[in-house]
Amino acid sequence: MTKTLVIGLGNPLLGDDGVGWHVAEGVRQALMGASRPTGGEGRRTDEPLPSPYRGGEGEGSVPRPPSFVEVDCHVGGGLSLMERLVGYDRAIVIDAVNLGQGPVGHVTCFPLEALPHPSVGHLTSAHETNLWTALQVGRTMGAHLPAQVMVVAVESPYVYEFSDKLTPPVAAAVPQAVQKVLELLGQEEEP
Amino acid sequence: MQRITIDPITRLEGHGKIEIFLDEEGEVANTYFQIPELRGFERFCVGRPVEEMPTLTNRICGVCPEAHHMAAAKACDAVYHVEPPPIAKKLRELLYSAFYVADHTTHFYALGSPDFVMGPDAPVAERNILGVIHKVGLEIGSKVIQARKYGHAVVEMIGGRKVHPCTSIPGGLSKGITEEERQEIEKMGRWAVEFAQFSLKLFDDIVLKNSAYVDMIMSDAYTHRTYYIGMVDENNKVNFYDGKISVVDPDGRRIGKYAPHEYQDWIAEHTEPWTYLKFPYLKKIGWKGFVDGKDSGVYCATPLARLNAADGMATPRAQEEYERFYTTLAQQEYERYSSTGAGKVVHQRLATHWARLIELLYAAERWVELATDPEITSDNFRTIPTETPTEGVGIVEAPRGTLTHHYWTDERGILTRVNLIVGTTNNYAPISMSIKKAAQSLIHKGTVISEGLLNRIEMAFRAYDPCFGCATHSLPGQMPLEVTIRDARGQVVEVLKQYC
Numbered sequence: 001m002t003k004t005l006v007i008g009l010g011n012p013l014l015g016d017d018g019v020g021w022h023v024a025e026g027v028r029q030a031l032m033g034a035s036r037p038t039g040g041e042g043r044r045t046d047e048p049l050p051s052p053y054r055g056g057e058g059e060g061s062v063p064r065p066p067s068f069v070e071v072d073c074h075v076g077g078g079l080s081l082m083e084r085l086v087g088y089d090r091a092i093v094i095d096a097v098n099l100g101q102g103p104v105g106h107v108t109c110f111p112l113e114a115l116p117h118p119s120v121g122h123l124t125s126a127h128e129t130n131l132w133t134a135l136q137v138g139r140t141m142g143a144h145l146p147a148q149v150m151v152v153a154v155e156s157p158y159v160y161e162f163s164d165k166l167t168p169p170v171a172a173a174v175p176q177a178v179q180k181v182l183e184l185l186g187q188e189e190e191p
Numbered sequence: 192m193q194r195i196t197i198d199p200i201t202r203l204e205g206h207g208k209i210e211i212f213l214d215e216e217g218e219v220a221n222t223y224f225q226i227p228e229l230r231g232f233e234r235f236c237v238g239r240p241v242e243e244m245p246t247l248t249n250r251i252c253g254v255c256p257e258a259h260h261m262a263a264a265k266a267c268d269a270v271y272h273v274e275p276p277p278i279a280k281k282l283r284e285l286l287y288s289a290f291y292v293a294d295h296t297t298h299f300y301a302l303g304s305p306d307f308v309m310g311p312d313a314p315v316a317e318r319n320i321l322g323v324i325h326k327v328g329l330e331i332g333s334k335v336i337q338a339r340k341y342g343h344a345v346v347e348m349i350g351g352r353k354v355h356p357c358t359s360i361p362g363g364l365s366k367g368i369t370e371e372e373r374q375e376i377e378k379m380g381r382w383a384v385e386f387a388q389f390s391l392k393l394f395d396d397i398v399l400k401n402s403a404y405v406d407m408i409m410s411d412a413y414t415h416r417t418y419y420i421g422m423v424d425e426n427n428k429v430n431f432y433d434g435k436i437s438v439v440d441p442d443g444r445r446i447g448k449y450a451p452h453e454y455q456d457w458i459a460e461h462t463e464p465w466t467y468l469k470f471p472y473l474k475k476i477g478w479k480g481f482v483d484g485k486d487s488g489v490y491c492a493t494p495l496a497r498l499n500a501a502d503g504m505a506t507p508r509a510q511e512e513y514e515r516f517y518t519t520l521a522q523q524e525y526e527r528y529s530s531t532g533a534g535k536v537v538h539q540r541l542a543t544h545w546a547r548l549i550e551l552l553y554a555a556e557r558w559v560e561l562a563t564d565p566e567i568t569s570d571n572f573r574t575i576p577t578e579t580p581t582e583g584v585g586i587v588e589a590p591r592g593t594l595t596h597h598y599w600t601d602e603r604g605i606l607t608r609v610n611l612i613v614g615t616t617n618n619y620a621p622i623s624m625s626i627k628k629a630a631q632s633l634i635h636k637g638t639v640i641s642e643g644l645l646n647r648i649e650m651a652f653r654a655y656d657p658c659f660g661c662a663t664h665s666l667p668g669q670m671p672l673e674v675t676i677r678d679a680r681g682q683v684v685e686v687l688k689q690y691c
Contacts, residue, residue: 013235013250075250076354079297079339136321141332162235 001068005088005146006181008073009081009095015163016104016156016170019177020094021073023152026178027185028071069185082134082145091146092184094177096170097153104156105169107177109184112149152180208675209626209648215679217636222627224652225466233609241270241580241604245359248596248611255614256355257290257346258589259596261432264359266596269452269583270604271361271576279363279572284432285376285561286349286356287587291431291554292383293342294590295494295547298656299390300335303544306650307398311407312643327393338386341379345558348372363573370568377562383555384508391512391548398545399519408541409520412632413651416441416483416538417621418473418490421497422588423448428505429497429553431588437500438473441485443524443534445500446475451584454595458612459488461620470620471612481624489624492592492617493655494546499536504549506556512549516542540625543654547590580604589614591656615657625651640676640685 008024010017074084085091093112102108112132131149138145154177156170166174214220232251236244244263249256261283268275275283305318308326324332343353348368350356358365368376398404407413423437424430427445435448438457449457460469461478472478476488483489490496504510517525520537528535537546561567584597592614599608615622629651633644676685 011250013247075256079301079336080354083336083339133319133321137324137332138336140321140324140329141336162231164235 002090003068003088004070004090004092004185005085006069006071006092006185007081007084007094008071009075009077009093010159011075012073013162013164015158015161016096016154016166017159018164019096019154019156019166019170019174022166022171022174023094023154023177023181024071024073026174027181030178030182031069031071031185078131079134079137081131082138082143085135085145085149086138086143088144088146091149092152092181093149094152094181095154096156096159098157098159099153099155100157102155103169104158104167105173106155107173107180108153108155109180110151110153112151115151150184152177152184211630211634211676212681213634213676213678213684217638217678219627219631219634220679222623222630223465224623224626232611236609237606239606241267241598241600241606242361244596244598244606246355246357249355251611251613255290255294255589255591257287257294257350258587258594258614260350260356260359261287261587262585262589262594262596264361265433265451265585265587266583266598267361267585269585270580270598270600271583272578272581273362273574273576275363276571276574278367278566278569279574280433281561281564281567282349282364282367282572283359285558285567286346287432288554288558288561289342289345289376289380289383291342291590292387292551292558293339293346295551295554296335296338296342296386296390298590299544299547299551300331302653302656303547304393304397306646306653307401307404307544311646311650315642315646318646331393334386334389338383341383344379345376348376360573362576365573367570367572368568373562373568377559380555380558380562383558384552387548387552387555388508390551394545394548408539410632412629413540413625413654414538415491415540415621415624415628417487418446418476419496419499419536420490420492420593420617421500422586422593423501424505426505427502429501429503429550430505431554433587436586436593438490439500439534439536441483441536441538443499443528443536445534451586451595454584454586454597454612458595460612468616468619470623471617472620481620481627483624489620490617491621492614493543494550494590495537495540495543495654496592497588498546498549504553506553506560509549509553509556512552516545516549540621540651540654543656547656591615592617615655618655618657622652622655622657625655634676 006024006027008020008022010020012018012021074081135145135149154170154173156167158167208225210223211219212221236247239247244267245260248259248263251259264283300323301320304323305320309318309322313322320335346356347353349358351358351366418438418440420436420438422430422434424434427437435450436454437445437448439445457474458471459474460471462469472488473490474488476486479487481489498513498516504513517535517537520539520542521535524535527533579602580600582599584595586593586595588594594614595612597610598606600606626648629648633647634640638644675683678684
């Protein structure tokens with residue numbers, strides 16, 4: 001059984017930086033909605049939905065046999081994100097990016113290694129190591145980590161001002177990003 | 192020298208940005224270090240119930256949410272005029288000690304040690320934790336991951352959640368721990384003590400036994416004679432969670448201690464036109480510019496600062512290391528200090544890495560002490576507040592500096608004003624001075640600017656473990672440090688980017 005982790009990254013209080021959380025919530029809702037008609041699989045339909053804002057890390061698990069998809073949100077990066085990815089075969093991370101390669105709200109999808117300079121440096125902050133290096137550390141330690149990490153990214157420079165709301169173009173891009181994640185999940189489930 | 196106006200927009204690009212200005216002779220005239228600042232947090236908080244602050248503020252930063260949680264909880268206690276019971280304080284400190292072990296471990300192995308294990312001139316692609324693991328052995332990697340795992344496990348047991356604890360509330364905690372949890376916490380703590388000792392031995396073998404590194408640590412390029420501040424307990428020993436803030440002068444003599452509610456009598460903030468971030472300084476001494484010495488109010492708040500501001504460590508093994516630290520780096524001063532009580536101080540900024548490991552050992556020992564406290568599983572972990580909320584200050588030592596939260600509320604406990612002085616902000620002036628001094632020592636007329644040279648300048652600020660605050664913004668996962676070197680006419684000579 002393939003274990004996939006869909007994980008929204010960022011700070012939900014830091015404007016568009018929290019878009020990953022919104023998209024992850026959208027994906028979770030969509031998956032639960034999809035599981036309802038079949039009944040018996042996944043969560044009960046009358047079960048209250050855990051909010052990522054309330055539940056924080058570690059909640060929002062949606063088992064969907066025969067594959068297993070878990071949806072979660074995470075604030076950290078680097079080593080702590082790598083540690084969260086241990087035990088999964090596939091991972092889709094969702095985050096705001098400020099690459100300047102498209103208009104605000106532009107949704108892109110690429111493998112992690114396509115990010116600029118994935119191999120160098122220490123950073124997500126000045127304290128840590130980047131995710132690429134962290135994954136290498138984990139693999140060197142023998143941890144079971146996703147063979148491939150796909151990134152669904154939403155372009156925005158508005159990630160430095162505290163707010164629990166997304167800017168309108170980024171909010172408008174959430175459904176598209178949700179769809180992109182669902183497409184990736186669909187591709188992964190094909191034999 | 193031509194004055195260059197720096198476009199304020201460049202501050203907001205998400206870069207740690209250094210501008211180096213050369214004079215007519217090709218010597219360094221000045222440097223500017225700019226940090227992107229997260230904006231609007233105080234405004235975001237106003238109008239919310241104050242008891243939300245321990246969970247709101249731990250979202251400020253993905254690096255030290257536990258520190259914000261603790262400072263906020265203590266500020267909430269003060270706002271509600273309630274004294275948490277001793278068990279609550281001990282449980283909070285236990286959580287905090289375990290957090291310190293995970294945080295200091297990460298800094299040393301991911302950020303500090305690569306410069307020494309791989310060498311300051313090693314290619315940047317190797318100068319990281321992966322390089323350290325490849326060079327020293329897989330065992331190192333396993334231990335680092337284990338230390339983080341244990342630290343996070345304790346945070347989750349006491350704090351209710353991994354990384355972002357949620358159990359500290361006005362008057363104490365919302366839950367305690369069971370005997371089974373206590374046993375588990377004790378076991379992990381004893382492992383952490385051994386790991387901290389292993390880390391100090393590693394530092395000994397790799398750094399202190401290499402005379403080139405010792406010379407580098409002791410060199411003038413990385414030395415500043417400033418004031419230091421740090422929290423101490425009633426015996427003037429380092430404490431991360433509770434106590435007064437001790438202030439020592441550049442001779443290592445204590446000039447006073449302040450309680451959290453007195454911070455505004457001691458700390459003021461200076462502004463510069465080229466950055467939004469303010470420069471805190473000692474009010475009683477005054478702002479005299481970016482200069483060393485007794486007449487300058489510039490102070491430092493780091494692991495090195497905490498050791499300087501205290502009389503020792505409160506646990507036995509860390510105290511031994513504390514004494515070894517001073518007898519190695521400031522022998523005569525320390526002997527005089529031990530016999531006459533005169534000041535003792537280490538000004539070498541690269542020694543901060545060693546100081547951080549001594550704190551790692553202290554945190555691990557304190558973890559065990561608290562986990563074996565006979566009352567720690569008691570269910571007396573909260574005093575219900577009964578007073579009308581007004582105003583309060585909470586201070587803890589964050590790993591990268593003294594962290595101050597100050598809240599004002601109306602009679603319903605709704606926030607009307609918030610003021611925070613976060614860890615790295617304390618050190619903005621000394622970091623800027625350290626960068627300038629390193630650049631002045633390393634760049635002269637005819638110097639070839641190389642990646643290695645850039646790294647040696649970068650090492651000046653890396654010792655401070657500066658927090659850019661934006662740590663939660665994880666992708667693309669790098670915050671480039673950009674160094675622009677300009678000649679006397681303001682023309683760009685060289686631009687170097689490093690993903691630090």
